[in-house]
Amino acid sequence: MVASPLRGTLVLSFLAGLLALSAIAQPPLPGDVEPGLQPRLWAPGLINTGLITRDVAMTPDQSEIYFCVATAGYAQSAICVVRWEDGAWTGPQIAPFSGDSRWMDLEPFISPDGRRFFFMSNRPAVGEETGDPDVWVMDRVPGGWSEPRNLGAPVNTPDPEYFPAVTREGHLYFCRSDASGVHRIFKAIWDGRAFLTPEPLPEAVNCGTNRFNATIDPEESRLIFTAAGVPGSPGIRYYQARRAADGTWTGPFDLGPAVNEGLGRGWSPYLSPDGKTFFFMSGRRIAGEDSWPLRWSVRQCEQHAAGTGNGNIWLVSAALLDDPGSGIVPADAPQAMPVPTVAFPRLEGPYLGQEQPGVEPRLFAPGVLSTGLNERDVLFAPDGRRLWYGLMDRGTVTVMTTHLTDSGWSEPVSAGFHPDPSFACFEPALSPDGTRMLFLSNQAAPGQTQGAGWANQNIFVSEGDGTGWSTPRALPAPVTTDAAEYFPSLARDGTLYFTREDSTGAGAVWAAEPDGEGYGQPRRLGEGVNCGTSAYNASVHPDERWLIVCIQGHRDNLGPADYWISFRNPQGDWDPVVNLGPTFNGPGRQAASASVSPDGRFLFFSRRSEVDVAVPLTWEGLQDLQTGRGGGGLDIWWVDAGILESLSPQR
Numbered sequence: 139m140v141a142s143p144l145r146g147t148l149v150l151s152f153l154a155g156l157l158a159l160s161a162i163a164q165p166p167l168p169g170d171v172e173p174g175l176q177p178r179l180w181a182p183g184l185i186n187t188g189l190i191t192r193d194v195a196m197t198p199d200q201s202e203i204y205f206c207v208a209t210a211g212y213a214q215s216a217i218c219v220v221r222w223e224d225g226a227w228t229g230p231q232i233a234p235f236s237g238d239s240r241w242m243d244l245e246p247f248i249s250p251d252g253r254r255f256f257f258m259s260n261r262p263a264v265g266e267e268t269g270d271p272d273v274w275v276m277d278r279v280p281g282g283w284s285e286p287r288n289l290g291a292p293v294n295t296p297d298p299e300y301f302p303a304v305t306r307e308g309h310l311y312f313c314r315s316d317a318s319g320v321h322r323i324f325k326a327i328w329d330g331r332a333f334l335t336p337e338p339l340p341e342a343v344n345c346g347t348n349r350f351n352a353t354i355d356p357e358e359s360r361l362i363f364t365a366a367g368v369p370g371s372p373g374i375r376y377y378q379a380r381r382a383a384d385g386t387w388t389g390p391f392d393l394g395p396a397v398n399e400g401l402g403r404g405w406s407p408y409l410s411p412d413g414k415t416f417f418f419m420s421g422r423r424i425a426g427e428d429s430w431p432l433r434w435s436v437r438q439c440e441q442h443a444a445g446t447g448n449g450n451i452w453l454v455s456a457a458l459l460d461d462p463g464s465g466i467v468p469a470d471a472p473q474a475m476p477v478p479t480v481a482f483p484r485l486e487g488p489y490l491g492q493e494q495p496g497v498e499p500r501l502f503a504p505g506v507l508s509t510g511l512n513e514r515d516v517l518f519a520p521d522g523r524r525l526w527y528g529l530m531d532r533g534t535v536t537v538m539t540t541h542l543t544d545s546g547w548s549e550p551v552s553a554g555f556h557p558d559p560s561f562a563c564f565e566p567a568l569s570p571d572g573t574r575m576l577f578l579s580n581q582a583a584p585g586q587t588q589g590a591g592w593a594n595q596n597i598f599v600s601e602g603d604g605t606g607w608s609t610p611r612a613l614p615a616p617v618t619t620d621a622a623e624y625f626p627s628l629a630r631d632g633t634l635y636f637t638r639e640d641s642t643g644a645g646a647v648w649a650a651e652p653d654g655e656g657y658g659q660p661r662r663l664g665e666g667v668n669c670g671t672s673a674y675n676a677s678v679h680p681d682e683r684w685l686i687v688c689i690q691g692h693r694d695n696l697g698p699a700d701y702w703i704s705f706r707n708p709q710g711d712w713d714p715v716v717n718l719g720p721t722f723n724g725p726g727r728q729a730a731s732a733s734v735s736p737d738g739r740f741l742f743f744s745r746r747s748e749v750d751v752a753v754p755l756t757w758e759g760l761q762d763l764q765t766g767r768g769g770g771g772l773d774i775w776w777v778d779a780g781i782l783e784s785l786s787p788q789r
Contacts (some may be wrong), residue, residue, distance in 0.1 A: 143367040147405040164200050166411065167453070173415045176466035177396055178452040179445045180417065181422055185231065186222070186444035188764050191451050193217075194408040195246035195255075204233060206245045209763050210228075210512060210531075210771035213746065216755050217243045217257060230757050235276065235286050237754035241269070247610025249753045250356040250411065253278045254300035256289075256310075262447055263288040271298035293326050301366025306356040312336070315348045319352040323363060327475075342387040343379045348373075360459065365390060372590035374405055376418060378459060396458065403533060404450060404587040409456060416456045419449050419535050419771045430559050430751045432536060434550040437510060438480040440532065441764055475779060482506075488522055495740070499721060499777040502742065507550075508773035511763055514731040514744035515772055517566045522736060526553060526566045526772065531732055535562035537577060552696035555600035555607035562592075562611075565731070567626040575607065576626040576634070577599050583612035586620065595622035597636060616659050617650055627733075630680040636660075637674040645674035648689060666714035668702050670695070677732045682706055682781060685740075687715060690731035696723040701732060701743065705786045716785045721777070729773060734779055741779040744772045773775070 153788040156560040159346040167173075169181030180186060185205060201222040203280025208215035217236040221228045241261040248255050255276040262269035264287075272294040276283040293299060293310065303311045305536040308328030314322030314336070315398040322344050329743060338344055339361075343352070354361050359381050370391060375398040392398065398648035403421030408415070424445035429436065432526045440446035458465045470567045483506060485491045490503050502516070503507050507527060514530035515537070523542040527550075534558070540549040555575050565578040579598040582588040586596075596618055612618050622639040630634070632652040638660070650657035671691025678685050683706060684739045690699040700723040702715035717723065722743065732743040 140364050147263055163491065163605055163789045165227075167200075167415065168203065168220060168227045171453070173453050173455040174466075175396070175416075175464050176746060177420075177452045179390050180451045180453045181440060182444035182450075184227070186450040188440065188442040188444065188446065189760060190449045191444070192406040192449055193245050194406075194410075194417040194451060195248050196411055197248055198250065198252045198411045200411055204248075206244045206246070207760055208244070209760065210510065211746070212242060212244075214239055214755060214760060214761065214763060215244055217246050218224060218757065219440075226410050226498075228338060232755055232757055232760075235283060237456050237756070239755050242271070245301045245351075245406075247303050247353075249308070250306045254304070255283050256304060257286075258300040258302070260287070261286075262287075263387050270296065271300050273299050273302045273310075289333075293333055301351045303353045305354055305358040306640045307358070310336075311352050311354045311361065313352065315350075319348075321348050321351055321359075323352045323528050339379075340387050342389040345377070345770070347391045351405045351407065353409060355409055355413070356411075360409075361387075361410070362393075362459070363390075363405070364405040368392075374403075376404065376407060393459070394462030394465050395467050396454065397462070397546060399467075399514075406449075406451075409613050415453050416459060417451055418452050419451050420452050421447055422452075422683045423447050423533075429513055429551065431553040431554075432534065432538070432559070433478050434482055434538065434540075437511070437529070437531070437534075442512065442761065447534065468596050480609075484541075484545075485547040489735075489740075490525070497781050499743075499775045502774040502776045504773075508775075509773045510773075515707065515774050516564050516733050516776075518736050519568065519569055520570070520572055520736045526568075528564050528566070530564065531771070532561065534604035535580075537563050553607075555602070557609070563598075565625045565675075567628050569628055569780065570632065571631050573602055575602060576613070577610075578624040578626070579610065579611070579612075585749055592622075595624050595639075597626050614656055617657050625675040625731075626641065626676045629678050629682045631682075633678075633682070633687065634660075635678045637676065638662075643672075644670045645687070647673050647676040665713060667712050669715065672699075675731055677731070678735070679734055680736075680738065684786075685712060686718075686743075687733045688731075689715065692717075697725055697729075699728040699729045703782060703785055707787075713787055718782075718785070721781070739779055740776050742774060742776045744774055 165501050188210040195204040203221050216232045217233045219233045243259045245258040259274050260269045260271045273289045274286045276291050300313050301313045310326040322338045326333040326336040346365040349365035352363035362378045376393040377390035379387050399422045404419040405421035408417040433440045507549050514532040517526040524541045530536050537553040539546050539553045540550040561581040566575040582594045583596045596612045601608040601612045625637045627635045634650045647663045648660040650660040668691040673689050675688045685704045687702050689702050699720040704712045705717045
């Protein structure tokens with residue numbers, strides 16, 4: 139076959155165009171900000187919005203910038219792009235090769251020569267029906283990028299591979315996790331034709347208990363990554379390691395307080411092609427901690443705002459990497475938080491005036507209590523005039539409360555038994571007489587060492603007198619141990635049901651009867667209830683007629699974790715659990731929380747709302763999903779509790 143001279147001319151012209159493009163004056167960064175030693179939120183309103191925003195990649199001339207956005211729980215994600223055109227940055231758009239709502243696309247990286255585009259996707263490879271997280275690649279072609287193709291072996295395996303980064307010589311750094319959940323950073327050498335078998339990096343990089351998401355500079359002298367469990371360092375933090383000319387690595391070196399603000403909610407580093415700017419994901423707030431007590435209207439208006447606790451992209455001068463101690467803290471000058479613009483609606487009557495459900499579940503209080511955030515754990519006072527519910531969003535874990543007044547239901551605020559927002563408060567349970575509130579906290583109990591994140595999980599109690607709540611305290615032994623205890627649920631006679639984890643993290647349901655001011659020795663429920671690989675978050679009927687349990691790893695599950703029910707038989711024992719079926723469970727649904735109304739008429743439960751998401755995704759559509767159904771957050775549903783009786787073996 140004779141090569142076409144025209145084809146050769148076109149290739150040469152395209153390469154010449156790439157060289158000419160690189161000679162064009164470098165545009166300013168979006169947001170027109172000059173990076174300094176104080177980290178700044180990057181281009182709020184353009185790059186950063188209320189969505190999770192992370193993962194920067196740029197062409198060598200920095201005129202084409204890619205980044206990733208995702209809704210809650212990464213239910214939807216896409217790679218986005220802005221371009222420098224006619225002296226201005228375009229608005230964000232979903233990149234042409236991304237945006238299929240069926241797949242997760244994240245973690246782009248453009249090779250230093252601008253010719254190859256790598257990213258992570260769980261889309262299926264050619265000839266496969268399903269996919270898993272793999273590294274994909276595209277080539278630069280006139281007008282954009284080629285069709286994505288799976289990088290294949292030896293880089294990709296049945297295990298997840300992700301977060302690619304490439305040196306000037308073409309060597310690939312990436313992450314891989316094994317079946318036990320251990321993540322390591324690997325290097326695959328490029329021999330000019332193919333990648334050789336990847337090898338894990340030494341302990342200077344693969345440090346701590348887990349490490350992941352590493353980016354490399356073009357000259358392969360500096361690797362920036364995140365790691366957890368490094369001795370003396372709490373949570374997930376950014377580190378760097380240095381590579382000498384002989385290929386040896388030294389590290390890890392902590393990037394300091396200006397980058398690692400202590401919350402451990404960032405895990406995506408990137409160095410700009412010109413080497414001047416370091417970008418990193420962080421869940422910090424631009425104005426410090428939440429105002430407290432937290433108001434419903436404030437949190438609602440924050441959903442579309444950047445720098446309000448969701449993961450966003452921040453930038454700082456790369457000079458900080460040579461001297462992490464030079465970083466300026468606090469990470470941003472104090473700024474006013476968004477002014478609440480969402481007014482709580484006027485709601486009257488029982489159950490917030492909502493239309494009551496039948497045998498088909500209904501979304502409870504859409505736009506009010508089910509708003510696209512992670513909302514769950516409904517609890518009504520015995521008279522039905524006060525409601526508590528759990529909120530987990532943007533680094534805040536609290537219990538919100540509203541009560542019925544002469545003018546309707548009040549605007550929800552964080553509950554009085556959660557006075558300190560530096561600790562989590564979740565999963566409330568009220569004693570039958572309404573005077574004691576039990577809940578989960580990550581505060582250490584007496585005798586425990588305070589850890590980071592959820593290292594401590596204890597059941598706390600606060601006493602109420604009708605006007606306020608006492609200072610919370612941990613339940614004493616034998617309920618509280620060094621294991622994780624959570625999700626209290628109280629029967630009418632005061633019996634406490636709760637979850638306790640073993641050393642492997644598997645949950646089991648326990649029960650403890652009242653004993654004076656505390657509880658007697660807890661007993662582990664039988665294998666008819668504690669089945670599967672983990673049984674957790676059990677909710678008991680006030681009269682102990684039934685127990686609803688979340689179960690993971692059961693062979694008859696319809697989803698990753700299902701709602702099951704056990705009925706108490708005439709002998710006082712708990713019957714083997716029965717799956718609640720497709721009304722509650724299914725693919726992608728994760729059982730998390732259930733409760734019954736004080737009168738026993740309605741069952742409340744949490745699940746992610748399924749909707750038909752447009753294919754392909756759009757920038758505007760993703761913004762809408764942030765506050766609507768299908769965005770990935772847990773919503774509150776309710777249904778006539780009578781449907782449970784049809785499952786009883788004593789029926």
